[in-house]
Amino acid sequence: MRKYVPKDNVQGKSYYTDRFWVAPRVPRTEVEAEGHFAQVLTTLAKLAKEAYVELGQMVIHIDASQNFEVMKTLKEACGYTQCSEQSAVDYLAKDGEFELFYQLLNITEAKRVRVICRIKQNEAIESIEPLYKSANFAEREIFDMFGIKVNNHPFLKRILMPDDWEGHPLLKTYPMIGDEFASWYEVDKIFGKEYRDVIGPENRDQARIERYDTKRFSRVGYEVPFDADISAGETKTDIEYSETVLVDYTKNSGKQLDERR
Amino acid sequence: MAQHKVNYASSAGLPIVLTSADKLVNWGRSNSLWPLTYGLACCAIEMMASGASRYDFDRMGTIFRASPRQADVMILAGTLSKKHSEFARRLYDQMTEPKWVISMGSCANTGGMFNTYATVQGVDRIIPVDIYLPGCAPRPETLQYALMMLQKKIRRESANMNKNTKQNLRLV
C-alpha cells in the first residue's frame, strides 16, 4: 500500500515528533496603559479587534474589509509613514484562510506595528497603494506567490514568475521542486513539447553520480575519447538505500529480548 | 607554432614560419577569447573580480564584451532561472560561430543548492556546454583555469567547425 501523504501541505515536515511534545509560545504581553502603543490603540478605537505586544512590536488584528481605513488612520493620525513589508501566510489547510500582515514603521517614535488580517480563499483585499507606494510591488508579489487578488491595484500582474506561469508557488499545496508544468517549462518554451524526450526529465536526485559519463565530463589524469564506454563491463546499478530494521519490542517473541531475559 | 633556432634578423634570411592552417586559426581563436558578460548571480561578482585589478583577465587576451555579436565564449555565471532561460538561449543563438560555453558555478552546472521550481536544473538542458566549473562560487583562479582549459580544447579542434560536430556536442 502506498504511504498516505497529505495533499494540502506538501512542505517539509518533521519525521519524528515526540508524542508529548507541546510547543511553547513566544510570550505575548498586554499593551501597556501608557505610552505610544496605547495611544495608537485609542486612535484606532473599534477598528482593532485584538492587540498585544510580541517581542517588542505591537500586533493588531483587524477585519480584512477595513484594512484601508486602518492603514489610513495609522499613517495620518499615528505617524506610521512607512510600510516596510507586507505579505501573506497560507493557512488554507488548517483554517481555509490566508493571513495577511502589514509591517509598519514610525520613524519619529522608532516603533513598529504589525497589522494582521485574515481573508477566505477566494476573497480579495483592498489595495493600500494610494497610501504607501511600496505596496505597488509588494501586493503584486502577494498576487504572484499566493494568488490573492488585490482590488484597485494599478497594475496587478505577476512580478517574479513569468506571465505564462501556472500555479502560485508559495501555497502550501505547491511542492518545492515544482509541478509537471514547472519541470518542463523551459523545454516547452524554447524547443517545444516534442523535444521533451530528447532532453529528458530534470535530475532532482541530489545524490546521483554518473561515473561513466564521457559525454559531459572529462577524466582528470587520463583522457578518454568522446562518448567512449569506459564502464569495463560493469552493469548499471541503481542506488540502494539501506532500510531501517524495526524490531517490535512489545511482542514477547523477540529473540534478543528472550536472550536478555 | 613552429620553433626556429636560426636568427633570421642577423643572418639576413627570410622570416619564415611554418605551420598548418588549423594551428594558425586556432592560435588566433584561442588567444583572443572574448566572453559575453553574462553575469546572472553571485558568480558574476567573481567574474567581475577576475576581470578587475588583482586577477586581471586582460593578460589572457580576454576582454568582456557586452554584445553577443562580438563574443566567442559565453560564461554563464550564476543561477539560471526558468524565467530567464529563454533569453539565455536567445543570446546563445545570437552569438556567431564558432562559440563556446562555460558553465560557471554549481547553479549553472546542475541547479546546485537551488533544487526548486524556479531554477533550471543545469544549463546543459538548453545550451550545449563545453566546460563545467564547480564551486559555489568558484574563485577567480578557477575561472582563469577554466579559460585556459578551453584554450587547450580549442587548439585541439579542427579549424573547420563542421568537422567538430561530435566533439562540440550540439546536444539539441
Next chain:
Amino acid sequence: MQQPNKLTPFFENLNFERDDNTMVINFGPQHPSAHGQLRLVLELDGEQVVKAYPDIGYLHRGIEKMAENMTYNEFLPTTDRLDYIASTSNNYAYALAVEKLIGIEAPRRAQVIRTMLLELNRIISHLFFVATHALDVGAMSVFLYAFREREFAMDLMEDYCGARLTHSAVRIGGVPLDLPTGWLEAAATFCNKIDHEVVHTYGALLNENRIWKMRLEDVGVISAEDALSWGCTGPMLRGSGVNWDIRKEEPYELYPELDFDIPTSDRCDSYGRFMIYMEEMKQSTRIIRQLIPMYKKTEPQLMAHAPQYISAPKEEIMTQNYALMQHFVLVTQGMRPPKGEVYVPTESPKGELGFYIKSEGEPYAYRLKCRAPSFFHTGLLQELLVGTYIADVVTIIGTTNIVFGEVDR
C-alpha cells in the same frame, strides 16, 4: 552547426511604428549596467523617459520556499545568496531573527566578531557600489582601484571563514570560529588603508570631478516623503535628509556601545547618496578600530549556551554523552523554536534587511519572508526614471544600489 528551436527572431527592442511618436526600448534582462538581471521597458519621447516599467523575477530562485522545507540551521547558508555582495549581513539578519524567536543572546566575543564582520561587509559592499557606479557612469579607473582594495577586504574574510563570497560566517547563537592570529592587526592595517584610499584615491578622483558632478548632481531626485512612501531605507532614505539608521535608532548587537556618526544629506540626488556611501566607509573603519580593543577583553566563549536549541562546542560533543545526544537530535531533527512570529530589522549595507519568521513550533519555519531593501528600491525606479534623460537611466539604477539576489529571492 546551429540547431533549430522554437525561438524566432524578434525586434522587441525597438518599436518605431507607433502613432504617438514614442519609442519603446527594452533594457535587459542581461545588460552590463543593469546590476544583474533587471529588465526595464522604457517608453521614450525623444530622449526623455515617459514611462518606465521594471520587470523583475529573472533571478527568482524560490528562497522563501526553501525556507519552508529546511530546518533553521540548514537554511542559513542559503541566506548568503540573497545579497551576495555582503553575505554576512544576511546571515546575521537571519540568525538574529531566529535568536530573538528562541530568546537567546550570543556571547560577548561572538558579538564583537559579528559586528566586525558586519562592518567589514559594509565596506566590501560600499566599495563595490563605488566601483560599479563609477563604471556605469564611465569612470573605469575607479573600478580598478576600488576592486583592488575590495580584494584586501575579501582576504580578511577569507582568513576568517575560508570563503570569498558566500561566507556563512555567522551561526544561530554565535559564530563558529574565533579570529585567527594576526587578523586584528591585518584588520587595523586595512582600516588605515581604506581611510587613506577613500580620501586620496576615490575621493580625489570623483568628489570634485567635473564630469562626475555633472552626471550625478540633480539626477534621481527623490523627496523625503516619497522615499518613505516607496519603502526606501538605508542610504536611499538618508540621502533624502531623513536621519534614520537602524543601528542607532533600534540598536542591536554592540552598536549602542560604539561611537559613530550617521551621515545624511539633504541634496536628495545621486551625488548626495554617493557622498553618504563614501562617508559610511570611514565610519565603518572607525567602528572596527573601536572593536579591536573590545575583542581583547572578552571571554573565549563563541556560541550561546542553550542546549535545547544549540549544539554544545565540538569538544564537549566528543567528550560528554549528553552533549552528543543533544547534538544528534539537533542535527537529525532540527531545533524547534516556540510558536510565534518575529520581525527583526537590521541595517544591511543596502538598507533595512529584515526577516519575518512565522513559527508553528515545528523544526521547519511555517513562513519566512525576507524584507529586502533592494526589492523596494527597484519598485521606486518606475517613478524615479520618468522625466529623466536616457543617459541618466544607468546613473539612477547605479545609485539605487540594487542586488538581484535580494530583489527576486
